[in-house]
Amino acid sequence: ADPRKVRNFSIIAHIDHGKSTIADRLLEATGTIAKRNMKEQILDNMAIERERGITIKSVPVRMDYHAADGQTYVLNLIDTPGHVDFGYEVSRSLAACEGALLVVDSTQGVQAQTLANAYKAVDHDLTVLPVLNKIDLPSARPEEVRREIEDVIGIDASEAVCCSAKEGIGIHEILEQVVARVPAPRGSEDAPLQALIFDAVYDNYRGIVCYVRIVNGAMQRGDAIKMMATGASYAVEEVGVFSPGWTPVEALGVGEVGYFTASIKTLDEARVGDTVTNVARPAEKALPGYQAVKSVVYCGFYPVERDDFPQLRDALEKLKLNDASLTYDPETSTALGFGFRCGFLGLLHMDISRERLEREFDVHLVATAPNVVYRVVKKDGEVVEAHRPGDFPPEGEIREVQEPMIRLTVYTPKDYVGKVMQLCQDKRGVYLNLDYITPERARLVYDLPLAEFIVEFYDKLQSLTRGYASLDYEHIGFRASNLVKVDMLINQEPIDAFSFICHVDDAYHRGHASAMKLKTLIPNQLFEVPIQASIGKKVIVRTNVRALRKDVLAKCYGGDISRKNKLLEKQKKGKERLKQIGKVSIPPEAFLSFLDVN
Numbered sequence: 001a002d003p004r005k006v007r008n009f010s011i012i013a014h015i016d017h018g019k020s021t022i023a024d025r026l027l028e029a030t031g032t033i034a035k036r037n038m039k040e041q042i043l044d045n046m047a048i049e050r051e052r053g054i055t056i057k058s059v060p061v062r063m064d065y066h067a068a069d070g071q072t073y074v075l076n077l078i079d080t081p082g083h084v085d086f087g088y089e090v091s092r093s094l095a096a097c098e099g100a101l102l103v104v105d106s107t108q109g110v111q112a113q114t115l116a117n118a119y120k121a122v123d124h125d126l127t128v129l130p131v132l133n134k135i136d137l138p139s140a141r142p143e144e145v146r147r148e149i150e151d152v153i154g155i156d157a158s159e160a161v162c163c164s165a166k167e168g169i170g171i172h173e174i175l176e177q178v179v180a181r182v183p184a185p186r187g188s189e190d191a192p193l194q195a196l197i198f199d200a201v202y203d204n205y206r207g208i209v210c211y212v213r214i215v216n217g218a219m220q221r222g223d224a225i226k227m228m229a230t231g232a233s234y235a236v237e238e239v240g241v242f243s244p245g246w247t248p249v250e251a252l253g254v255g256e257v258g259y260f261t262a263s264i265k266t267l268d269e270a271r272v273g274d275t276v277t278n279v280a281r282p283a284e285k286a287l288p289g290y291q292a293v294k295s296v297v298y299c300g301f302y303p304v305e306r307d308d309f310p311q312l313r314d315a316l317e318k319l320k321l322n323d324a325s326l327t328y329d330p331e332t333s334t335a336l337g338f339g340f341r342c343g344f345l346g347l348l349h350m351d352i353s354r355e356r357l358e359r360e361f362d363v364h365l366v367a368t369a370p371n372v373v374y375r376v377v378k379k380d381g382e383v384v385e386a387h388r389p390g391d392f393p394p395e396g397e398i399r400e401v402q403e404p405m406i407r408l409t410v411y412t413p414k415d416y417v418g419k420v421m422q423l424c425q426d427k428r429g430v431y432l433n434l435d436y437i438t439p440e441r442a443r444l445v446y447d448l449p450l451a452e453f454i455v456e457f458y459d460k461l462q463s464l465t466r467g468y469a470s471l472d473y474e475h476i477g478f479r480a481s482n483l484v485k486v487d488m489l490i491n492q493e494p495i496d497a498f499s500f501i502c503h504v505d506d507a508y509h510r511g512h513a514s515a516m517k518l519k520t521l522i523p524n525q526l527f528e529v530p531i532q533a534s535i536g537k538k539v540i541v542r543t544n545v546r547a548l549r550k551d552v553l554a555k556c557y558g559g560d561i562s563r564k565n566k567l568l569e570k571q572k573k574g575k576e577r578l579k580q581i582g583k584v585s586i587p588p589e590a591f592l593s594f595l596d597v598n
């Protein structure tokens with residue numbers, strides 16, 4: 001296509017403000033998808049997205065639009081997720097675009113991810129076109145929200161289209177604005193090929209499919225190409241566009257968005273953020289690429305059946321291809337065997353990743369409780385990064401424990417300010433600021449331990465404010481805190497898989513809850529079994545599993561020794577399945593139900 005007739009843009013917004021529904025209407029209005037084939041939020045094609053009603057993956061789609069000026073334009077649209085955990089997904093998409101539609105629900109106004117995503121777009125030098133959605137609702141107040149966009153975000157909203165994605169109002173105005181105001185791609189047709197890989201996916205038939213934005217030059221079938229990060233070269237087998245399914249084309253020209261396949265075998269060869277160039281005429285420099293992501297939350301994933309470890313590894317590799325923000329490293333646990341320590345951008349991301357592994361790759365897994373990474377300063381000055389409780393040095397060697405902190409911004413209607421402040425305080429938050437972005441809406445800023453944030457903070461905030469609050473956060477480094485490692489002991493033996501890190505004030509409460517849970521999971525033994533929670537050598541909680549004499553010989557009168565031996569033999573066999581911890585047998589199910597978070 002003639003690059004002057006190409007427009008690449010993303011749709012960005014806070015969650016639920018109507019991005020995916022606007023995308024539906026644009027697809028319809030351009031005839032990309034016939035009305036009879038239309039279903040709601042058609043680009044949310046993953047089963048999890050449809051069930052949860054949220055966008056998880058950015059989805060590119062190409063539309064042909066016959067504009068009012070009589071010309072036909074190629075519009076590449078990328079719908080993006082709105083939840084804070086998927087911000088990385090948004091950034092990657094923005095790097096493939098020149099413009100962004102900033103959708104704002106005209107009944108809700110500017111929310112946390114409206115701001116966060118608008119700033120991302122501005123950082124990428126994109127032209128931002130604000131759109132006021134849901135004007136069909138009686139509570140819509142588009143003029144007020146228009147001012148909010150100008151005051152709070154600081155961008156011009158005088159030309160913002162008032163639209164209703166539901167009723168199909170304002171859709172043509174949006175398309176006309178995209179054509180008129182989003183700049184055409186600036187690359188050079190004659191320069192050597194530079195294509196940015198902005199996403200990738202594993203397909204059973206085609207192998208690895210790379211999603212690219214051609215920045216300079218062109219790419220066609222049969223071209224010898226080279227990945228600039230690895231230097232590996234390939235022959236292009238197929239190039240195509242998203243219409244919305246993978247549709248092969250002859251070539252991708254400068255400024256275009258599409259995909260290619262080239263018998264790329266492993267994840268490491270197709271790095272998201274890498275630049276593809278031509279072997280015969282290579283570009284001198286790679287494109288800027290993406291910042292490395294920093295995992296926020298970690299947990300262990302273990303196969304339920306130990307033999308399934310290779311399947312889990314394979315599934316993680318394929319998922320990582322499609323989700324560059326996922327990290328994983330092998331680890332072993334005495335209780336659960338071989339598995340992986342995985343890093344995520346938040347709890348929703350963790351939850352979704354687990355579900356995708358189970359559904360898309362058919363592996364059954366156990367997920368251990370999520371935790372953050374702590375920094376332990378030892379008395380000898382050494383600093384240890386503790387990814388799991390087992391990494392903590394012995395109590396006596398610790399000088400200081402530091403935990404990761406976030407600076408949290410909450411936007412809330414003014415009536416809920418008191419409740420939100422209480423919640424932040426309960427979560428060990430440190431108050432920084434309160435101001436009003438409009439007479440009705442307050443903005444609260446707290447420094448909060450990340451570990452407290454990941455445990456139900458978002459859900460609690462939503463229920464306290466009936467869903468009217470929104471939040472955003474940034475990482476601000478580590479801070480010393482009074483944290484302890486609590487060990488759970490069964491029959492005096494500490495069980496590594498059951499220990500946890502918490503604030504000293506919560507140690508008793510959480511130790512007690514764990515002891516009670518273990519008590520119900522551990523079958524009665526032939527002797528009394530103490531269950532304890534301890535900090536170092538100090539026991540803080542103690543309970544007992546009562547003794548139960550299960551005398552298999554009780555019904556054996558008389559002296560038939562061979563029959564007695566048979567019964568004892570049988571009892572022994574039954575016990576082999578059980579895990580021996582000291583003298584106590586713990587069924588594997590107990591580990592699973594204690595450790596698995598769902």
Ligand code: GDP
Pocket residue numbers: 013014015016017018019020021022041053054055082133134135136137163164165166167
């Ligand atoms: P996204 O999270 O930004 O992709 O939002 P969705 O497109 O999934 O929309 C969120 C909800 O708002 C859905 O229930 C939509 O049906 C609804 N919605 C979207 N646009 C409109 C609109 O213009 N008017 C009304 N009344 N509802 C809308």
Ligand code: MG
Pocket residue numbers: 019020021044054055080081
């Ligand atoms: Mg959506």
